[in-house]
Amino acid sequence: MSKLKTGCLPCMLEVRKMKQKISNRKISGIKIEEVKVIVSSMFKNDKV
Numbered sequence: 001m002s003k004l005k006t007g008c009l010p011c012m013l014e015v016r017k018m019k020q021k022i023s024n025r026k027i028s029g030i031k032i033e034e035v036k037v038i039v040s041s042m043f044k045n046d047k048v
């Protein structure tokens with residue numbers, strides 16, 4: 001897994017959200033439906 005430490009603020013906030021949702025589990029241990037929910041949540045506009 002990537003250990004990126006720098007980036008723009010919006011990107012870093014999204015990375016932090018994804019890390020919380022994944023909770024240090026191995027990618028292979030995450031169900032495909034959960035992956036779909038996590039990825040789709042990245043594209044929702046929370047500022048509406």
